[in-house]
Amino acid sequence: MRINGKLWTIILISLFSLTLMAPPAFADVSAEASGGHVWWFWPLVLLIVTFIMGIFAVLGGVGGGVLFVPIISGFFPFHLDFVRGTGLLVALCGALAAGPGLLKMNLASLRLAIPVALIASTCAIIGAMIGLALPTNIIQISLGVTILGICVLMLTAKKSTVPDVPKADRLSSALRITGVYQEASTGEIIDWKIHRTPLGLAMFIIIGVMAGMFGLGAGWANVPVLNLLMGAPLKISVATSKFLLSITDTSAAWIYMNKGCVIPMMVVPSLVGIMLGSFVGVRLLKIAKPTFIRWMVIGILAFAGAKALSKGLGF
């Protein structure tokens, strides 16, 4: 009860803080508005908001990047070019931090990731180039539609702990994409293989383009494709997806960085905020009610998606 009280206090403070951050959303925040504050005002607000975002990302089971881009581009004075560059680095660092552990535990499968990553990272470069070439309002509209689509996906997508894969397809057999893992909760040894590999790889063309174009981490799309379409067990899918982001986002991040879309005063406070928030989130995970948090994350995303859409449409 006492722990739950603490949790609710943290959530209420977080919500209150988010509410405080919201007013700029309703005014069209511009350089003029940001000029009215001391230089460290927006980096400090960014640090606080990304800290809260880090907590919610862990509790809601989403990556930091997918929350970062729509919320920061919608409610902060930063241009979308810099928000996407920073968003990719936020998602990249989250993946870099998680990747080594997941690989060592053999939950992330390098064998599954290598062919998928080659396609996704190549397409992320193309996506980044398209995203930087298109007018900002078109990207903003597309981002809004994508975020609203992600909300629908989060509401409707099912998950399968260990999908039934009667027979590995020829391509995955040739590439020897298979593995074994021990389910920690039951001690059961699970032999896994995948199917529909060509279709799954084709899906990563779209995922890569979208990740690069919008600067989003793509865990929201990786997991359903790996798990539901290709038949990898849920834990393997989640872990491999997280690791995959370290490769996909690397390629897109370089394009944004070489284009000049990285401002350290935005990147470092965001990274610190998300990382600290993730640490707190992991600790809260034991006592949080995941369903409620997930609904809240979907709500925040829907709001941010609608904001991106309206901003792109000029409302």
Add this chain to the structure above:
Amino acid sequence: MDEKQTAMLEATPEQLLYARILEMGMYFGLLILFVTFGLYAFGILDPYIPLDKISNYWSMNVHDYLKHAEIKAGWAWLGMIKYGDFINFIGVAILAGVTIICYAAIVPTLLKNNDKVYAILAVLEVIILSAAASGILAVGH
């Protein structure tokens, strides 16, 4: 559990090698990034763009930002690392570059195991990521 399953529970040598390099690169990159940001934010190194002027730039699109701040895109930041803001790019570049090193490092192990297809895929990934990092693919508004 048979012997084959027991062996497969463990990560492969190339996976462990990849993980070790990734871990070292991640810690090193973050350390450099936080140290250099400290030099920047606490005014130990003078920035190229004064801190009180930075808010004038971040609401511009990247094209206007580069033009008004008179900054060149690509690897031109290497020539500006004497400034507090640009020195931060060292850490960013390490974080964005460690994956290339990881891939390059596993190629010999893959070849040693006669895993030619994956060795080729790894080499292709190194080429793709290096092309992205080189700046030759930059486009814009």
